[in-house]
Amino acid sequence: MNDISTFVGPVIDWLAISPLLALLAGALVLLLVGSLTGQWPWRLYAHLAALSAVVAIFVSVRLWDDVDTNGARLLIGGALALDQFALLGTIAICLAIVLVSYLTSDYLHREGVDMPEIYALYLTAGIGALVMIASNDLVVLFLGLETLSLSLYLLAASNRQQVSSQEAGLKYFILGGFASAFFLYGVALVYGVTGSTRLINLNTALASFIPVPRNDAVLLIGIGMILIGFAFKVSLVPFQAWTPDVYQGAPTPTTAFMASVGKIAALVALVRVFVVAFPSRSDDWGAIILVLSALTLVVGSVVAVVQTNIKRMLAYSSISHAGFILVGLEAASHRASPNVDDGLIGVAVYVVLYAAMVVGTFGVVSVVTNDQANSDASGSTSLDSFKGLAKNQPMLGLAMTVLLLAQAGMPLTSGFVAKFGVIQAAVSVGSYELAVIAMVCAVIAAFVYLRIMVNMWLADRTDTATVVVPTLSRISIGVAVVITLVVGFLPSLVLNLGSNLAELASR
Amino acid sequence: MTAFSLEPTTSWYLVLSAILFGIGTLGVLVRRNPLVMFMCIELMLNAVNLSFVALARELNDINGQTIVFFVMVVAAAEVVVGLGIIVSIMRSRSTLTADDLAGLKG
Numbered sequence: 001m002n003d004i005s006t007f008v009g010p011v012i013d014w015l016a017i018s019p020l021l022a023l024l025a026g027a028l029v030l031l032l033v034g035s036l037t038g039q040w041p042w043r044l045y046a047h048l049a050a051l052s053a054v055v056a057i058f059v060s061v062r063l064w065d066d067v068d069t070n071g072a073r074l075l076i077g078g079a080l081a082l083d084q085f086a087l088l089g090t091i092a093i094c095l096a097i098v099l100v101s102y103l104t105s106d107y108l109h110r111e112g113v114d115m116p117e118i119y120a121l122y123l124t125a126g127i128g129a130l131v132m133i134a135s136n137d138l139v140v141l142f143l144g145l146e147t148l149s150l151s152l153y154l155l156a157a158s159n160r161q162q163v164s165s166q167e168a169g170l171k172y173f174i175l176g177g178f179a180s181a182f183f184l185y186g187v188a189l190v191y192g193v194t195g196s197t198r199l200i201n202l203n204t205a206l207a208s209f210i211p212v213p214r215n216d217a218v219l220l221i222g223i224g225m226i227l228i229g230f231a232f233k234v235s236l237v238p239f240q241a242w243t244p245d246v247y248q249g250a251p252t253p254t255t256a257f258m259a260s261v262g263k264i265a266a267l268v269a270l271v272r273v274f275v276v277a278f279p280s281r282s283d284d285w286g287a288i289i290l291v292l293s294a295l296t297l298v299v300g301s302v303v304a305v306v307q308t309n310i311k312r313m314l315a316y317s318s319i320s321h322a323g324f325i326l327v328g329l330e331a332a333s334h335r336a337s338p339n340v341d342d343g344l345i346g347v348a349v350y351v352v353l354y355a356a357m358v359v360g361t362f363g364v365v366s367v368v369t370n371d372q373a374n375s376d377a378s379g380s381t382s383l384d385s386f387k388g389l390a391k392n393q394p395m396l397g398l399a400m401t402v403l404l405l406a407q408a409g410m411p412l413t414s415g416f417v418a419k420f421g422v423i424q425a426a427v428s429v430g431s432y433e434l435a436v437i438a439m440v441c442a443v444i445a446a447f448v449y450l451r452i453m454v455n456m457w458l459a460d461r462t463d464t465a466t467v468v469v470p471t472l473s474r475i476s477i478g479v480a481v482v483i484t485l486v487v488g489f490l491p492s493l494v495l496n497l498g499s500n501l502a503e504l505a506s507r
Numbered sequence: 508m509t510a511f512s513l514e515p516t517t518s519w520y521l522v523l524s525a526i527l528f529g530i531g532t533l534g535v536l537v538r539r540n541p542l543v544m545f546m547c548i549e550l551m552l553n554a555v556n557l558s559f560v561a562l563a564r565e566l567n568d569i570n571g572q573t574i575v576f577f578v579m580v581v582a583a584a585e586v587v588v589g590l591g592i593i594v595s596i597m598r599s600r601s602t603l604t605a606d607d608l609a610g611l612k613g
Contacts, residue, residue, distance in 0.1 A: 139574050146581045150588045157592045166596040173589055174544050178535050181551035184578065185528055188558040192521075195566045197574070 010077030016063060017075060019056035019090050020130050023097075026052025027123035034116030043472065046105035049119035053097040053126065060090045072503050074136060078198055081136040081272075084501045088348045089133040089268040092355040096260040097126050099359045099480060102472040103366050104253040109470070111159075118158055122257060125151035129265035133272070138187045138197040138226075141269055145183070145233070149176045152262055156250040168249025175232060175242045183229025189222030199277040206280045223278055223285060230273075233266040234322050236292045237299040244307075247315035248381065252369065255311060256362030259318045264351045267325050271347050275332050276504055286333030290434055293330055296323035297441040304448045310365055311381050313448060317407060318358060320445050325350050327431075327438050328422040334429035341502035342425035348501055349421050349494050353414040353487060357406045360480025364400045367473050386452060388461030396469055397456045399481045404449040406484045409442050414487035417494060520561035527554035541596075545589050552582045 014021070026049055034045065064087050072083035101119055108114045128147030135141040153176060157169020191197050194205040206219070228239065235243040247255045274285055300320025307313040328350060331343030368389060369381040390397025406415035419442060426435040469477075487494055527550060534547030556575045563571025 139577060143577060143581065146584070150584055153588055153592065157595065160595065163596075163599055166592070166599065169592045170541060170596055173592055174535070174541065174548070177545070177548040177585060177589070178532075178551075180581075181528075181531070181548055181555065184552065184555045185558070188555050188562065191559070191571060191574075192562040192565075195568055197570065 010079075013075050013082075016066075016082050017080065018059045019063075019094070020127055022052045022056040022059060023094075023123045023126045023130070027120045027127070030116045030120040030123070034120070039114065040116070043105045043109075043114075045114060045116045045119045046101045046472065049101040049122055050098045052123060053094040053101070056094045056126075056130075057091055057098075060087050060094070063087055074200075075134075078200070079137050079140045080131070080134045081504065082134070083504050084497070085268070085272070085344065085348055085504055086134040088352055088497070088501065089264060090130055092264055092352040093126055093129045093133070093261050095352075096257065096264070096355045096359050097122055099356075099363065099476045100253055100257045100260070102476040103256060103359075103363045106470040106473045107251060107253045107366055118155065118254075121151045121155050121158070125155065125257070125261060129261050132265045133268040135269065135272075136199050136276070138190065138199070138202075138273070138277075141273065142180070142184060142187060145266070145269070146180060148262065148265055149180065149233070152176075152258055155254045155257060156246055158254060159251045162249075162251075164249040165251060168246045171242055171249075172246045179229045179232030179239075182225050182232070186222045186225030186227075186229060189218050189225065193219045193222065199273060202277040203279060206278065220281070220284060223281065224288075226273065227270075227285065227288065230266055230270040231292065234263055234270065235319050236322060236326070237295040237319065240296070240299070240319050243319060244312040244315040247318075248309060248311045252311070252362060252366035252381075255315075256359045256366070259314070259358045259362060260355045263318065263322060264355060267322065267347070268351060271329050271332065271344065272504065274329065275344065279335055282333040282335050286330060289326055289330045289333060290431065293323050293326035293434060294437050296320065296326065297437055301441040301445040301448070304445060305451075307448075308383055309381055310369065310383050310386065310452070313383070313452070314358075314361060314365070317445060317448060320441060321354055321358075321407075323441070324419060324422055324438060325354075327426050327434055330431055330434055331422070331425035331429045334431070337429040339425070339428035342428050343422070344502040344504075345497075346421035346425040349497070350418040352494070353406075353418040353483075356480045356483040357403055357415060360403045360477050360484065361400070361407065363473060363477045363480065364396060364403065367396065367469050367477075368467055383452065383455055386455045387459040389456045389467065392461055393467050393469065396467065396477075399477050400456060401453055402481050402484055404452055406488070408446040408449045412485075412488045414484045417487055417491040421495075517561050517565040520557060524554045524557040524561065527551075527557065541593055545593070549582060549586070552578060552585075 030045065030048060034040070063082065064084060067082060067084050067087065072081065074080070075082050101122060104118055105114065108118070125148050128144045128151065131144030132141055132148060135144055153169055153173040156172045157166050159165035187197060190202065194202050196202060196205060231239040247259065250258065278285060297320055300316050300323055304313050304316035304320070307316060325347055328343040328347035331346065332340055334340055365381070369385050402413065406413035409415040409419040423435050423438055426438070531547045531551035531554060534550065535544050538544050538547065556578055559571045559575050563569065
């Protein structure tokens with residue numbers, strides 16, 4: 001038994017977890033000072049939230065160089081990992097927080113309320129996301145997942161005037177809680193078999209594990225339940241049913257946040273858990289990931305075609321993006337191949353580029369459509385509100401076109417670089433069938449994006465009201481478009497990020 | 508010859524935990540009242556807690572018992588958020604079942 005007098009706390013490297021601390025400081029100031037003072041002028045809520053995320057990005061870039069010289073390592077007694085895979089995810093998440101905060105500021109001003117709570121929730125969700133992507137312990141991962149999810153439920157339900165927002169929040173909450181329970185039961189079973197929840201201990205325990213049939217069955221059920229929990233969170237088919245409803249009902253900037261931060265965090269954590277903890281069972285989970293990935297790609301692209309609501313359409317498109325990222329994970333399951341790390345690099349690059357694309361796209365939707373008429377099924381977020389947009393607002397139409405082409409994976413946009421990375425990884429390890437499915441689905445999904453573009457450029461405007469693009473939204477969408485184009489023209493910027501990217505701290 | 512014994516072993520607790528988890532899962536799937544669905548999720552989480560405690564005892568490892576405290580904190584936070592959302596949605600309508608929440612579909 002442990003004696004209390006011999007207990008020694010873990011050493012904490014405060015500098016290495018400073019991105020977390022930056023977001024935490026921002027959230028605390030917003031909540032504490034925001035509740036003690038009146039309404040802040042000059043959009044200060046959004047600026048403060050963006051500032052703490054920018055500080056986090058800046059520190060992450062410094063830490064990136066640190067990892068380059070000193071190598072990847074574990075923090076806080078092995079609970080968190082500091083490696084470039086996590087840092088790239090951190091940068092993606094903080095970038096999304098900055099862009100979404102500015103979109104939200106304009107959205108709330110149009111609705112007539114500006115409140116600090118939403119921004120504080122973005123930052124707490126961001127903290128959960130950062131813990132998830134760096135976690136090296138299944139229980140720490142669970143805590144990060146819940147910090148993220150609880151904030152997201154509230155964000156989905158944050159529009160109190162609107163029934164659809166409340167409905168989205170409740171649906172998300174019930175299904176999210178259900179998924180968390182599955183995840184936790186999986187952790188319990190894996191703990192029972194191996195006696196640990198540290199990813200690195202799991203790997204060593206399982207590598208030297210003499211497979212007793214009964215224990216191996218329990219282990220595989222545990223891994224399966226962890227996978228089900230993740231599949232709900234990243235909305236893989238057949239666990240995607242909540243996604244379109246929640247994306248449609250939630251306020252549009254919040255939807256942008258869920259589609260970027262929520263998805264990135266869960267996907268990066270999924271990849272880390274399976275690659276670090278369960279490589280010895282990669283034959284088992286690789287096959288399941290292959291099926292999930294193919295199903296997600298096909299359903300995401302095909303069902304998007306028949307949608308008439310722009311937010312549902314983009315929800316299905318985000319489902320198919322998750323399918324693409326899984327192609328990278330599937331590639332990382334071929335341990336015998338020398339190119340197994342291509343999959344990891346593909347995933348890391350995909351999530352960063354995806355963050356900019358998806359926030360930009362939802363940003364345009366947030367500016368063009370109006371959630372208020374949304375309480376019935378179609379409302380003003382129907383595709384019709386995009387009719388003739390390019391004639392009314394040529395620059396906005398152009399920005400949306402670039403972002404949609406990127407989502408479709410056109411060359412000279414960042415979407416092509418992202419999709420090329422994962423498909424090339426799949427080919428290099430020999431999963432040709434998955435690469436073919438992914439490419440066919442990319443073509444089907446392109447039809448969806450072209451349909452929006454045709455509506456923007458060729459149809460006549462039915463809605464006579466002029467679309468106004470507020471300044472902060474303009475900045476936010478502009479940054480997303482610039483990232484999309486710069487990476488598209490200079491793909492070496494992200495492709496040369498270094499081979500250290502695949503060097504996970506705990507492997 | 509081993510004598511049949513009714514002394515509870517770890518596997519009893521694990522089976523009980525699996526049964527509780529199953530009841531919770533079934534409840535979320537078949538019940539239509541959001542409040543009851545929510546209670547079923549709590550039941551699932553507590554079933555997992557029972558597993559953790561039983562396994563910690565079996566493995567003679569303190570970590571499994573520590574995890575239970577974290578899970579209880581998370582469950583409490585979930586109650587706060589969940590009841591907040593349910594109360595807020597109840598204000599706009601007097602009765603509520605999950606079937607009423609069908610405004611969003613396509």
